[in-house]
Amino acid sequence: MSAAAVRLSSDGRYDSDAIKRMLPHRWPMLMIDRAYDVEPGKFGRGIKCVTVNEPFFAGHYPDQSIMPGVMIIEAMAQLVAVVYVAEALQSADAEQFGELDADTARDPRAGVGYLGAVRQMKFSRLVVPGDQLVLEARMGSRLGGLRSVNVSASVGSERAAAGTLTVSER
């Protein structure tokens, strides 16, 4: 097993090192710190800890730090990508390959797709430094390479954002 290989988690948890092997995103655009309760291809929860050192706070805004809504959507989309890649890992397990490897053509990061549409996204609370965003993604209808996903982000018991994303397979 090479250092870059990632396996399907038996308890549905992925730490940030595992996530870096699942997603092609890197600083400053890796927007998810941890994933848990991941049911491959169906559902997942994730955490994004928001610190004052986030690069976007330098300009959004200089005198009042507010996490841009589009960055919350990006964090949601990255959780969706983790749920997707977990599904690919599960199929790999089923085929008894056992793991996907960044050094081979079976790099899971190569399968991460694109954001196709953002529908009815509602932002109901400001997200500021010190907040811990708890993300949730539930996969919905699928047609061709497209999939509809219901997503939400909360801080504590307060809903920060919720809506529907359409994502595409690569």
Place this chain on the structure above:
Amino acid sequence: MTNPTSASVRVQAQERFDRNLKLKELIIDRLSLDRTPEVVSDNQPLFGRGLELDSLDTLELVVTVNNEFGVAITDDDTAAFNSINAMMDFIESRTTV
């Protein structure tokens, strides 16, 4: 002059017209299309030169039909996207007992 048979046919036709109109209103509302239900014909294609929907709209349509009618459209059922009539035929074929 009206015999019972033609009257019942007329009722059926009116019911179908109403259902198609409701489906058109639903599609226009969910996809935020810039047109009225009256100008959408029952047989015009939903894609290309018809309603000009794209693949992202198709998925939204799948979600809408699932939510509103409890009918799932899969990759094997793409003929349902040929027209309003085709879509309504598909929905009715999956909902009538």
